[in-house]
Amino acid sequence: xxAPRRVFALAILTALAGVFTGLAGxxxxxxxxxxxxxxxxxxxxxxxxxxxxxxxxxxxxxFSLGMDDxxxxxxxxxxxxxxxxxxxxxxxTALVTQRYSDGHRGPVVIIGHSLGANSVFxxxxxxxxxxxxxxxxxxxxxxxxxxxxxxxxxxxxxxxRDGFGHPVQPAPDYTGDLEDYDLSTQPGIDHTNIDALDxxxxxxxxKLDGMTAPD
Numbered sequence: 023x024x025a026p027r028r029v030f031a032l033a034i035l036t037a038l039a040g041v042f043t044g045l046a047g048x049x050x051x052x053x054x055x056x057x058x059x060x061x062x063x064x065x066x067x068x069x070x071x072x073x074x075x076x077x078x079x080x081x082x083x084x085f086s087l088g089m090d091d092x093x094x095x096x097x098x099x100x101x102x103x104x105x106x107x108x109x110x111x112x113x114x115t116a117l118v119t120q121r122y123s124d125g126h127r128g129p130v131v132i133i134g135h136s137l138g139a140n141s142v143f144x145x146x147x148x149x150x151x152x153x154x155x156x157x158x159x160x161x162x163x164x165x166x167x168x169x170x171x172x173x174x175x176x177x178x179x180x181x182x183r184d185g186f187g188h189p190v191q192p193a194p195d196y197t198g199d200l201e202d203y204d205l206s207t208q209p210g211i212d213h214t215n216i217d218a219l220d221x222x223x224x225x226x227x228x229k230l231d232g233m234t235a236p237d
Contacts, residue, residue: 072128
């Protein structure tokens with residue numbers, strides 16, 4: 023058990039630069055079994071086509087079009103991505119549950135903006151009660167965020183204090199990675215466009231690419 027890792031970024035560009043610089047400069051891990059002729063092999067990462075991404079729009083299902091743009095970028099890279107209205111989260115939960123019952127064990131990724139971001143918590147909480155893991159959860163300016171449940175391995179929250187967004191908190195038993203990016207001081211970022219900015223899309227795509235393999 024380990025405490026959740028909280029990342030608070032006052033400047034998202036600085037945060038992103040640190041992430042990618044760290045990845046590029048990370049030294050190769052030493053082989054703890056170099057003395058043996060039979061080192062243990064790690065399982066291969068899941069394929070992108072095995073990764074289902076569920077994106078949730080905000081109010082009325084006609085705003086948050088950044089979700090549609092992000093879905094298109096993900097599909098172009100080989101992920102299986104679909105966009106839903108925020109209030110269809112029970113159907114999304116049922117779809118994930120059915121796929122899990124049918125034997126699908128690829129990564130589950132849930133992304134949402136505004137009311138759709140609130141729905142990310144609803145889906146994750148319901149899946150938690152069914153012991154179904156969520157590989158990545160991403161929220162853009164959730165208006166009423168819940169606690170991040172322990173079945174979510176990585177949770178990323180982008181928010182701005184403009185009357186809508188809020189920081190998120192982990193559940194008491196959460197041991198995953200929680201990244202909370204406060205963009206309140208960044209010019210040109212507000213509730214209406216936070217979901218549509220390409221630099222955040224590329225950050226998310228980079229996260230998923232690091233967890234999966236091309237087909």
